[in-house]
Amino acid sequence: MRRRSLLAAGAAGVTVWLGACALPVIPRRPAPDAEAALGWVRFDGTRYRLWLPRAEMGQQIDTALTQIACEELGIELALLDVVLPSTADIPRVRATVGSESVQAFALPLAQACATLRDALARGQRQGTLVAEPRPASQLRAWRPGGRWVGASPPSAAHAALVRGAPLFTADVRRPGMLYGRVLRAAASPDLASRVLALDEAAARAVPGFVALVRDARLVQGRSLGLGVLARTPGALDRIEAALALRWQVDGDLGPAPLAQQLDIDTHLAAGALPHRLRDDGPGEPGGRWDVDLRLDLPAAPHNAIEPRCAVAQVRADGGLDLWAGTQDAFYVRDVVAHHTGLAADQVVLHAQRIGGGFGGRTICTVELEAALLALSAEAAGAPVKLQWTRAQELRQGFHRPPSSHRIRTRLDGGRLVAWWHAFATTPILLTNAALPAWLNPLTRLVGDAGAARGALPPYRVPWQRVEHTLVRLPLYTGPWRGLGAGPNALAIESAIDACARAAGRDALAFRLDHVDDPRLRRVLLRVAEAAGWSRPRPAGTGRGLACGVYKGAAYVATVAEVAAVDGRWRVTRLVCAVDVGRIIHPGAVRAQCEGNLVWGLGMVLTDQLPLDAHGVAATGFDGAPIPRLPEVPPIEVLLVDEGDPPGGAGETAIVGAAAAVGNALQDASGRRPTQLPLAADLRIAASSTP
Missing domain, CATH: 3.30.365.10 (Aldehyde oxidase/xanthine dehydrogenase, molybdopterin binding domain)
Structure with a gap:
């Protein structure tokens, strides 16, 4: 049997087993x-x-x-x-x-x-x-x-973008197209919710009304939605207002804030954490901890500029055509087929350009909603376009998991001899946005490689223990640019900076003393040279350094500079050296690094999700902000290419971005950022500018 046939047979066996166990559709990624x-x-x-x-x-x-x-x-x-x-x-x-x-x-x-x-x-x-x-x-x-x-x-796509050419799903037009929306309670889909009361007569009186679609398959998590079909997009808002919906929501996010449910010290007090990425045993050097750092990050949204959208149309042969921008077209096709009872080859998904993915477009959401509305009797064979609003993106999408970290280290003669990193977060790859709650014991048992990504420090330390625990929260969390690599690197590089200060050493020299990998040393030296690291910093400014390795194949080092401007600290410069192996398109690699650096700014300065008793309270960028243009400093990206195999540029720079900013703020203000984001603290720190 050929290898490909063997894999196909194995996949078929998995499919039978999954069907027998009534598990959700599992992505196949050859x-x-x-x-x-x-x-x-x-x-x-x-x-x-x-x-x-x-x-x-x-x-x-x-x-x-x-x-x-x-x-x-x-x-x-x-x-x-x-x-x-x-x-x-x-x-x-x-x-x-x-x-x-x-x-x-x-x-x-x-x-x-x-x-x-x-x-x-x-x-x-x-x-x-x-x-x-x-x-x-x-x-x-x-x-x-x-x-x-x-x-x-x-x-060629850049010129088309400037001209406003039809590249995105929202640009798809089909003859006789209807417009749809699935209304849901303003609550986390992890909470059971359903319509309690509505004014259907008022909705039917709205010009452009076509139908309400009641379908038990319009479930996202435990949220049962109500479908609406209209002849124009604008009618959807008026119909929703006329319905005057009242919702039944069972339960809430819990008696304790999510941060308290993740509190790493509470988990450590309860005993050893279940997942150990490295454990060098009981032989840790004795004595007090020279650095004991606590760091907490809130949940944060993807905030893609394009709200997700799908168009569905039933073909004459009974099959279904879908148009959507998704990061996993075949998985979405399989999910739609599974829930509609169609064979996989009866569902054809036509890929569209995505206006920002960042890991957030990896599961099936609007595609299934559009398919079910198009297949409903009320649609009568008409194509249906369904686009989420910004509020739906925030309330119904999944987000960066919050996390809570504690790192303790010991030094001897100015060198690291012991490293203990413990953290609590939620599953990322085994996201509750795609897996039902009854599978939670599985995630606790097998762990989650996404949550653990980047948690091992890239430094030489004789004794190490790196452990974590996973908490399933009633808030949808999942893949977010770099998965756990961004938060984990932020914690690691903040602690390394604190170690250098405790040892009375320069941050660059301290790192170089603990780095064996020649590629990591190379980017550290390149960024230090470009940023003028050896030059004295002016009074009233700060400078921070961070570095890291992404998935063992790509390397980055970043220097951030901050200064007191108009009574608050502002980031005034970012310099980044990146080695992603063989570079095919230098301009694209620079652009990806610039995007990562802005994401790093957001991790420290702005990124968070306001929550109420039932879920995400934000409905737009005002409630869940991203860095704005005045907050983005000049950025310089240095590309290092020594002919190594390609290592990936889309997420690499995020492992050095946030910590460089945090370390610069510590250098300037004397205060270590530990509770993020820092928008309010920037003003407080600036009042004590040295």
């Missing part, structure tokens, strides 16, 4: 290879076509993979058309997550393009090709001095 990549590229005798195997959400992967393909094929960029595929166009591909698009997909694509190029060179124009999985050293795209790889050509 590793890409040259054989699969042959299904992404075609030549019609005149032009080449690339069906993009990744979701495009502003990271310019469409351009980067175009560069790989054209380099290997030996053609002009203009000869290749890049198309966002449907699930009927290409073999199953895994979700666009984890900064792995170049890392995992560039080599198979180059291998497939080399196979196609050689076939055309020998005159073959028809038939099926067999992929040749040749090593990178034999591929044009991996040789130095190429024409396209390493350049920053403009993306």
